[in-house]
Amino acid sequence: xxxxxxxxxxxxxxRTSQHRRREATRSGFLTVFVALGALVMIVPFLWxxxxxxxxxxxxxxxxxxxxxxxxxxxxxxxxxxxRGFGDALRNSLVVAxxxxxxxxxxxxxxxxxxxxxxxxxRNVIFVVIIASLALPSQVTLVPLFQMMVELGWLNTxxxxxxxxxxxxxxxxxxxxxxxxxxxELIQAARVDGAGEFRTFLQIVLPTVRPxxxxxxxxxxxxxxxxxxxxxxxxxxQDAYTVPxxxxxxxxxxxTDYGALLxxxxxxxxxxxxxxxxxxxHFVAGLLAGSVKQ
Amino acid sequence: MSTTIRPAAVPRRRRRIxxxxxxxxxxxxxxxxxxxxxxxxxxxxxxxxxTTNEAGQQLFVGFDNYIRLASDPLFRIALGNTVLILVVxxxxxxVTAVFLAVAFNSxxxxxxxxxxxxxxxxxxxxxxxxxxxxxxxxxxxxxxVNFALSSIGLPKVPWLADxxxxxxxxVLALSxxxxxxxxxxxxxxLQAIPTELYxxxxxxxxxxxxxxxxxxxxxxxxxxxxxxxxxxxxxxxxFDEPYVLTNGGPNNATLTIGMYLYQNAFxxxxxxxxxxxxxxxxLIVALVSVIQMLILRRRAS
Numbered sequence: 001x002x003x004x005x006x007x008x009x010x011x012x013x014x015r016t017s018q019h020r021r022r023e024a025t026r027s028g029f030l031t032v033f034v035a036l037g038a039l040v041m042i043v044p045f046l047w048x049x050x051x052x053x054x055x056x057x058x059x060x061x062x063x064x065x066x067x068x069x070x071x072x073x074x075x076x077x078x079x080x081x082x083r084g085f086g087d088a089l090r091n092s093l094v095v096a097x098x099x100x101x102x103x104x105x106x107x108x109x110x111x112x113x114x115x116x117x118x119x120x121x122r123n124v125i126f127v128v129i130i131a132s133l134a135l136p137s138q139v140t141l142v143p144l145f146q147m148m149v150e151l152g153w154l155n156t157x158x159x160x161x162x163x164x165x166x167x168x169x170x171x172x173x174x175x176x177x178x179x180x181x182x183x184e185l186i187q188a189a190r191v192d193g194a195g196e197f198r199t200f201l202q203i204v205l206p207t208v209r210p211x212x213x214x215x216x217x218x219x220x221x222x223x224x225x226x227x228x229x230x231x232x233x234x235x236x237q238d239a240y241t242v243p244x245x246x247x248x249x250x251x252x253x254x255t256d257y258g259a260l261l262x263x264x265x266x267x268x269x270x271x272x273x274x275x276x277x278x279x280x281h282f283v284a285g286l287l288a289g290s291v292k293q
Numbered sequence: 294m295s296t297t298i299r300p301a302a303v304p305r306r307r308r309r310i311x312x313x314x315x316x317x318x319x320x321x322x323x324x325x326x327x328x329x330x331x332x333x334x335x336x337x338x339x340x341x342x343x344t345t346n347e348a349g350q351q352l353f354v355g356f357d358n359y360i361r362l363a364s365d366p367l368f369r370i371a372l373g374n375t376v377l378i379l380v381v382x383x384x385x386x387x388v389t390a391v392f393l394a395v396a397f398n399s400x401x402x403x404x405x406x407x408x409x410x411x412x413x414x415x416x417x418x419x420x421x422x423x424x425x426x427x428x429x430x431x432x433x434x435x436x437x438v439n440f441a442l443s444s445i446g447l448p449k450v451p452w453l454a455d456x457x458x459x460x461x462x463x464v465l466a467l468s469x470x471x472x473x474x475x476x477x478x479x480x481x482x483l484q485a486i487p488t489e490l491y492x493x494x495x496x497x498x499x500x501x502x503x504x505x506x507x508x509x510x511x512x513x514x515x516x517x518x519x520x521x522x523x524x525x526x527x528x529x530x531x532f533d534e535p536y537v538l539t540n541g542g543p544n545n546a547t548l549t550i551g552m553y554l555y556q557n558a559f560x561x562x563x564x565x566x567x568x569x570x571x572x573x574x575x576l577i578v579a580l581v582s583v584i585q586m587l588i589l590r591r592r593a594s
Binding site: 023027030031034035037040048051059062064107109112117122125128136141143144145166224225242243246268282287 | 402472526564574
């Protein structure tokens with residue numbers, strides 16, 4: 001009797017402990033699997049950091065270095081003094097920042113118009129803008145180049161900034177978030193006597209701050225990393241942006257890997273900082289690039 | 294349209310105009326920029342594709358550029374390379390990304406925060422930056438990847454010098470760069486699958502694999518369709534990675550359509566032909582995405 005009573009209980013206890021053990025094994029396997037993948041992801045980056053601390057002649061060794069050298073400052077000095085990387089860094093920072101600020105603003109305004117007003121041609125205009133996403137960017141490469149030649153804008157900031165302001169993804173994203181702003185809020189602002197522009201600036205924009213952050217990151221990344229188009233319209237070295245400058249460093253017949261890899265590290269630093277501080281918005285910005293869901 | 298906001302009372306004649314004036318004022322900057330820097334160039338490229346430059350003059354030549362394109366062996370090579378990279382790279386990357394997202398979604402995973410940063414690092418790197426990094430990692434004699442291969446007893450691979458392996462180098466670099474990005478998209482979708490579905494499946498005695506097949510994958514469908522189409526469109530336009538990693542070589546083994554367009558436009562200054570390549574690419578992209586959507590949608594029903 002007692003035995004009969006205890007047996008099932010013991011069995012179930014055995015089952016849960018077995019279950020727990022199986023869970024632990026599974027968790028271990030999973031974690032090891034993901035950790036190995038993470039290692040593959042991060043080793044190239046760690047190698048890059050270590051590589052920038054050695055002179056070009058000592059970067060590639062068999063077996064590879066596992067610890068830092070002491071050549072980082074020399075590499076950095078070479079990069080900025082004799083390779084003109086300072087210009088590139090300044091150009092990229094200015095262009096990406098200005099583009100982001102203006103683009104976020106005008107894309108928000110357009111998103112607001114699409115989300116909160118009715119006007120003739122609204123849907124057609126929106127569909128045309130979104131449909132332009134399907135066009136390969138290379139199609140406009142030649143006409144934009146010719147346009148910049150005609151305007152005398154080669155090697156200038158406007159040539160990089162102006163074509164990248166009306167960004168379809170940005171407009172789409174901002175329209176989505178604007179449509180969640182309550183109409184009552186907008187009406188209340190108008191009743192209080194705020195003009196249309198003030199309503200937009202002081203009432204509507206602050207309520208969509210997370211979308212603004214996601215949109216800004218998305219736009220900044222796009223402009224910071226843009227390559228083909230700047231490659232085409234930037235013809236002199238002092239006008240280069242960071243990616244163009246990097247590619248040109250590589251073009252030299254015998255590549256100075258010390259300077260090149262240091263430049264690569266420098267080029268990802270601003271984005272890395274942005275990522276570490278704004279992880280949550282960063283993810284939202286990435287997901288913004290995959291809208292439609 | 295669910296919401297319309299009426300402006301305050303205005304004399305009737307002017308009401309309609311002022312009602313439209315406000316939204317158009319908000320829209321004006323985007324509209325103006327879109328027309329000048331997108332719509333106009335797109336149409337101008339179409340015109341250019343029917344012309345050729347002779348002695349500094351654009352001459353109208355009808356479909357000549359397209360006819361030349363149809364029998365251009367280099368264009369065919371570029372198309373073949375692009376398609377090969379596409380069909381190898383996209384499935385490998387997306388399957389890996391699905392498993393990664395499932396792993397990150399599991400409560401059994403430890404050390405999630407640390408791992409997340411690791412998988413994010415590649416995304417943070419620009420295309421040129423990681424292209425350069427991989428050109429260093431894939432060096433034949435003293436690159437890190439070949440060192441890793443030979444230290445586990447495998448032969449060294451001529452990554453950038455062999456026509457086949459050069460394509461695989463691009464596949465490798467692309468996958469490394471975009472796998473985390475796609476996993477993030479899947480993870481967002483996974484978190485939208487209600488847990489009750491898994492509980493119900495478990496009650497019905499479904500194994501983990503059956504749960505994955507019958508709950509996870511159908512739940513992921515919208516994200517899968519999206520990433521397949523986006524990755525395909527992106528890969529068809531491939532330019533930065535081959536430009537930096539292999540410069541189209543060896544012997545045009547990694548020449549992509551995007552690179553061929555660039556060469557024609559800015560090395561041979563044949564703007565008409567380059568524009569025709571651009572429109573051919575547009576057509577290919579449109580065709581492939583429509584076919585994909587049709588197939589993927591039919592399987593859904």
